[in-house]
Amino acid sequence: MGTSYGAVYLTDHLGNLIKEYHSHSMGVNAISIDGAGDYIGTCSDDGTAGVNSLFDEESYRYTFQRPMKAIALSPNFRDDKAFVVGGLDGVLVLRRKKKWSAFGKSKDTIIHQGDGAIYAISWRKSIIAWATPVGIKMYDRETEERITFIERPADAPRPDEFRCHLVWVNDATLLIGWANWVKVAVIRQSHVKYCEIIGSF
Numbered sequence: 001m002g003t004s005y006g007a008v009y010l011t012d013h014l015g016n017l018i019k020e021y022h023s024h025s026m027g028v029n030a031i032s033i034d035g036a037g038d039y040i041g042t043c044s045d046d047g048t049a050g051v052n053s054l055f056d057e058e059s060y061r062y063t064f065q066r067p068m069k070a071i072a073l074s075p076n077f078r079d080d081k082a083f084v085v086g087g088l089d090g091v092l093v094l095r096r097k098k099k100w101s102a103f104g105k106s107k108d109t110i111i112h113q114g115d116g117a118i119y120a121i122s123w124r125k126s127i128i129a130w131a132t133p134v135g136i137k138m139y140d141r142e143t144e145e146r147i148t149f150i151e152r153p154a155d156a157p158r159p160d161e162f163r164c165h166l167v168w169v170n171d172a173t174l175l176i177g178w179a180n181w182v183k184v185a186v187i188r189q190s191h192v193k194y195c196e197i198i199g200s201f
Contacts, residue, residue, distance in 0.1 A: 002027070002028025002029075002030075002031055002042060003027070003028060004027040004028075005026075005027065006022060006023065006024030006025050006026055006027065006028060006044060006046070007020060007021065007022050007024075007028075008020065008021040008022075008023065008028060008031070008040070008042050008050075008052075010040070010054065019054070021040075021042070021050065021052050021059075023042055023044075023048065023050030023052065023059075023061060024042065024043075024044035024046050024048055024050065025044070025046045025048075026044050026045040026046040027044060027045055028042050028043070028044055029043055029044060029045060029067075029068065029069045029070070030042065030043050030068075030069065030070045030071045030120075030121075031071075032071050032072045032073045032083070032121075032123075033073065034073040034074065034075060034076070034077035034078070035074075035075030035076060035077075036075075036076075036077075036078060037054070038053060038054055038055065038077070038078055039051055039052065039053055039054065039073060039077045039078070040052055040054060040073075041071045041072070041073040041077075041083055042071065043068035043069070043070065043071040043085055043087070044067075044068060045067040045068070045069075046067075047063060047064050047065050047066050047067060047068060047087075048061060048062065048063050048064070048068070049061075049062045049064065049068055049071055049083070049085050050062075051073065051077070051083065060081075062085075062095065062106070064085065064087070064093070066087055066088065066089045067087045067088045067089075068085050068086070068087040069086065069087045069088060069117060069118055069119060070085065070086050070087070070118050070119060070120050070121040070130065070131075071083060071084070071085045071086075071121060072084050072085075072121040072122055072123040072128065073123065074096075074123060075123060075124065075125060080096055080097070081096060081097035081106075082094065082095065082096035082097070083095060083096075084111065084121055084123065084128055084130075085121070086117075086118025086121060086130060087117065087118055088117045089113075089117075090113055090114060090115055090116050090117055090118060090132065091110055091112075091113040091118075092110070092111045092112040092113065092118055092121070092130055093108050093109070093110055093111070094108070094109040094110075094111050094128075094141075095107070095108050095109075096109075111128070111139050112130070112132075112137060112139070115132035115133065115134050115137075116132050116133040116134065117132065117133065117159075117160065118130055118131070118132060119131045119132070119133075119159060119160075119163055119164045120163065120164040120165060120166050121166070122166035122167070122168060122174070124168040124171060124174075125171050126140050126141045126142040126143075127139070127140055127141075127147070127187065128141060129166050129174055130166075131159070131164035131166065131176075131178070132159075133152070133159045133160070134151065134152060135149055135150050135151040135152040136149070136150040136152075136164070136166070136176055136185075137149050137150075138174075138187075147187065148185075150176065150183065150185060152178065153181060156178065156179055156180065156181060157179040157180065159178070159179075161179075162178060162179035163178075164176070164177070164178040165177040165178070172186055172187045172188075173185070173186050173187075174186075174187075
């Protein structure tokens with residue numbers, strides 16, 4: 001659970017407190033867990049992103065100097081120390097540890113910018129999906145190419161008032177829930193990966 005004053009609490013199914021983290025000075029906007037369930041990533045309006053181990057004292061804190069609304073850890077965070085983060089400035093940043101660095105230095109890559117605030121991010125295997133005011137976009141980290149653009153309906157409610165939700169059903173199927181609509185997107189692969197909508201309601 002992320003709180004409005006920047007704390008993150010980890011509890012068991014009965015509500016008993018297991019751990020707490022104080023990575024931010026303002027409200028927590030998003031929480032992400034890596035594929036192995038070993039790390040938790042959070043971001044905040046104070047412009048920071050934090051990553052903490054769920055099982056030991058390993059932790060990282062990053063400053064971006066601008067409000068962060070969404071974060072997604074790499075499924076293999078333990079190995080690549082990579083995550084993506086985005087916020088009100090509309091810049092989607094991939095941050096990862098430099099392979100040659102033994103001192104924790106990181107490298108930033110801008111994946112996308114220019115469509116308005118980033119409201120949600122989700123990462124499955126090599127595919128990163130994110131939501132902007134104009135719709136959903138996907139990026140394949142393996143090929144370093146964009147896969148698709150799924151337009152937000154013109155009559156949909158304001159995106160800043162209704163947060164987008166991105167949930168992977170499996171490695172190839174993404175559920176997109178935003179205000180009063182839901183879409184089911186499936187990634188296909190022939191010579192190249194592409195995405196198609198197989199359901200909308």
